[in-house]
Amino acid sequence: MTYFAPKSEQEYKEYLDNLLVEYQFACFSEKLGDGCYRLANYHEVIKSDHVTAGKIYKMSCDEMNYGHGCYRYGTFAFLGRGKRKERTSIEKI
Incomplete structure (x- = not known):
C-alpha cells in the first residue's frame, strides 16, 4: 500500500x-x-457540504443502486442532514 505524505500545504x-x-469523473x-x-x-x-453530499448519496442510491450510497442517504435522512434549514419564527425575530 502506498501512503501519501505531503511535504507542503500546497502539495496536500x-x-x-x-x-x-x-x-x-467516476460519478x-x-x-x-x-x-x-x-x-x-x-x-x-473534506468540504463539510452536507447538502451536496446528501444529493449525491441519493443519486448513488436511486440511479446506480449502490447499497452504501443508500445507507448513507438513509442515515442523512434520519438525522436530518443534507437539508437546508428553515428559520423558525423565533429565529426571525
Missing part, C-alpha cells in the same frame, strides 16, 4: 483537488455508484 491541496476530479462520466459514493463522502468530510 493539489492532492485533494486531484481526488475531487477523479471522483467527479458523472463513468456513472459508477462507488464513484458517486466517494464524491459524496468527499463533500461531506
Whole structure:
C-alpha cells in the first residue's frame, strides 16, 4: 500500500483537488455508484457540504443502486442532514 505524505500545504491541496476530479469523473462520466459514493463522502468530510453530499448519496442510491450510497442517504435522512434549514419564527425575530 502506498501512503501519501505531503511535504507542503500546497502539495496536500493539489492532492485533494486531484481526488475531487477523479471522483467527479467516476460519478458523472463513468456513472459508477462507488464513484458517486466517494464524491459524496468527499463533500461531506473534506468540504463539510452536507447538502451536496446528501444529493449525491441519493443519486448513488436511486440511479446506480449502490447499497452504501443508500445507507448513507438513509442515515442523512434520519438525522436530518443534507437539508437546508428553515428559520423558525423565533429565529426571525
